[in-house]
Amino acid sequence: MYTEKIIKSEIYKIKNDIRLDFFLKKIIYGKNGYYYSKKPIGRKNDFITAPEISQIFGEIIGLYLFYFWKTKINNKFNLIELGPGNGTLFLDIINSTSKYPAFLSDAKIKLIEINKELKKIQKKNLNKNLLLKIKWSKKINFGSSFPTVIYSNEFFDCFPIRQFLFKDAWYEKYVSLNREENRLFFKNRIVKENKLLNILEKYKDNRVYEISAERNKYFNKLCKFINKNGGIIFTVDYGYLNKINNFTLQGIQNHKFSSVLENLGEKDISSHVNFTDLVNIAKNNKLKIEEFCTQREFLIKYGILERKKTLSKLNNQKSLNQEIERLIGKKNMGNLFKVLVVSNL
Numbered sequence: 170m171y172t173e174k175i176i177k178s179e180i181y182k183i184k185n186d187i188r189l190d191f192f193l194k195k196i197i198y199g200k201n202g203y204y205y206s207k208k209p210i211g212r213k214n215d216f217i218t219a220p221e222i223s224q225i226f227g228e229i230i231g232l233y234l235f236y237f238w239k240t241k242i243n244n245k246f247n248l249i250e251l252g253p254g255n256g257t258l259f260l261d262i263i264n265s266t267s268k269y270p271a272f273l274s275d276a277k278i279k280l281i282e283i284n285k286e287l288k289k290i291q292k293k294n295l296n297k298n299l300l301l302k303i304k305w306s307k308k309i310n311f312g313s314s315f316p317t318v319i320y321s322n323e324f325f326d327c328f329p330i331r332q333f334l335f336k337d338a339w340y341e342k343y344v345s346l347n348r349e350e351n352r353l354f355f356k357n358r359i360v361k362e363n364k365l366l367n368i369l370e371k372y373k374d375n376r377v378y379e380i381s382a383e384r385n386k387y388f389n390k391l392c393k394f395i396n397k398n399g400g401i402i403f404t405v406d407y408g409y410l411n412k413i414n415n416f417t418l419q420g421i422q423n424h425k426f427s428s429v430l431e432n433l434g435e436k437d438i439s440s441h442v443n444f445t446d447l448v449n450i451a452k453n454n455k456l457k458i459e460e461f462c463t464q465r466e467f468l469i470k471y472g473i474l475e476r477k478k479t480l481s482k483l484n485n486q487k488s489l490n491q492e493i494e495r496l497i498g499k500k501n502m503g504n505l506f507k508v509l510v511v512s513n514l
Contacts, residue, residue, distance in 0.1 A: 172196050173433040176353065177346055186343035186356055189418075190381070193329035196433045198283070218323050219405070219464070219502060220258040223492040225480070227261020229471050230403065234318055235266045237401050238275075241514040242316045246400070248276035249309070251321035256280075256291040258322055263301070273301060277315065283307045309390065316399035316514065319391055325447070326406050326439040328384035332416055333360065335376045339369050344430070353430045375412045385446050392454035392511065401512040402451075405464060407505045408442030417441035444507055451511040460510035465503030468496060 176195060180187060187195075219226040238246060253259055259280070266272045282288045282305055295303060311317060332342040340357035347354055360366055372378040391402050409417075420427040422436035429438055448461060460467060477493050497503040 172435075173353070176344070176433060177351070180344075180346040186345040186358065188331065189342045189344060189355075190329035190331045190383070192344040193438060194383075197327065197329065197438055218254060218257075219496055219506070220254070220261060220322060222495050223489075224261050224264070225473055225476050225493070226468070226496055227258045228265040228476065229468060229473060230258070230320065230322075230405075231262035231265035233471060234262065234320060234401070234403060235269055235272050237512070237514075238272055238318060239269070241401075241512070242318075242399070244316070245275045245277070246315045247279065247311055247313060247317035247319075248273075249279045249281060249311075249317060249319045251281045251309070251319065251404075252324040252327070253280045253282055253291055254287060254322075256294040258320075259291075260294060276318075277313060278303045279310075280305050281307070281309055309387070311394055311398075314398050317395060318401050318403070319395070320403040322405045323439075324406065325384050325388070325404060325442045326408070327437075328381045328387070330379050330381040330384075330418065330440045332418065333369055333372075333378040333380075335369070335373055339366060355430070372412060375414055377413060377416055379413065379417060379440060379443065380446075381440070381443070384442070385450060388447050389450050389454070392451050392456055395511070396454045396456060396513050399514050401459070401510060401514070402456075403508075403510045404447075405506055405508050406442045407502075408444045408507050410444050410448075410461075410507070413441070442507070444509060447509055451509075456511040456513050458510075459512050460508055462508055463504050464506035464508055465497040465499065467508040473497060 172195070176187070176192065179195075250259055263273065278301060280291060280303060282291065288305055291305075295301070334340045334342070334357060339360040341360050343356045343358050345354055345356040346352070360369065369378055388402075394400075395402055417440045418429060418438070419440070420429045420431070420436050420438045422432060427436055444461070448458060451458060462470075473493065473496070477489060481489055495501045
């Protein structure tokens with residue numbers, strides 16, 4: 170495959186191993202990378218997200234964002250979705266707030282999307298909402314100093330990470346090439362940088378540590394803008410608050426776990442979000458933590474069970490129960506996914 174050939178060629182060229190985060194950036198976000206050119210979301214593709222499971226997920230988020238806007242802004246504002254997927258979440262937000270037309274009429278809507286295939290799908294799915302002026306961008310660009318509502322679902326798990334392992338000393342994971350077999354493999358290299366070793370020292374008891382400098386930098390940029398201009402950041406993702414005991418990097422293809430080093434550029438590769446980092450970044454930017462809880466706790470708190478009762482009169486009861494269980498079940502998405510909401514209003 171083309172992406173694999175590029176990686177192997179680069180290792181040959183530099184005559185050295187590639188650090189894990191650099192490797193991930195190339196196979197995920199490179200010109201032929203997975204998130205740049207593939208159609209990842211849907212029952213017939215590699216994975217399915219909460220908005221694709223049930224409309225209730227997007228409805229609750231839509232009403233939450235509307236209430237925040239109504240009580241804290243109630244004027245023109247930026248409405249930005251990070252990584253809109255198939256556009257399903259945005260459509261559910263439109264539908265749930267349709268009774269309050271001022272919300273969308275006051276919004277400068279922007280969808281942040283680098284995937285050219287998903288952008289086509291989004292435009293097709295959103296075409297019926299011609300009255301909405303929607304702009305697309307590959308990079309976060311606020312465009313105005315209006316208060317801003319930023320939201321995302323399964324966005325921050327896709328950033329490249331570095332992985333460290335403590336044995337007799339600290340080691341960092343790299344990608345290397347077995348030239349005889351023409352095969353990629355993971356290789357641990359000892360950490361010698363003193364500044365990095367000082368950071369790693371507090372994770373010695375856990376023996377493993379993951380960090381995404383790019384994810385933290387991106388979130389910090391959002392927080393700085395919100396701190397200056399007002400607004401809210403609402404994000405849902407699978408992740409953790411406490412220190413991890415095992416590495417979380419995973420590959421998913423056709424709804425099944427798959428080796429990260431196989432079928433490069435053809436599968437989703439993600440890791441659990443370190444919400445401790447995001448919470449600390451928000452606090453360092455003097456933002457208020459409005460919500461930090463599991464997806465289960467958030468959806469129950471804001472009415473998923475009540476909404477279920479209403480929909481049960483109109484839909485297949487068994488199917489509806491299965492959808493809700495997937496969203497809030499403790500052994501499904503309910504506890505694995507976290508909701509973080511920060512604001513300065």
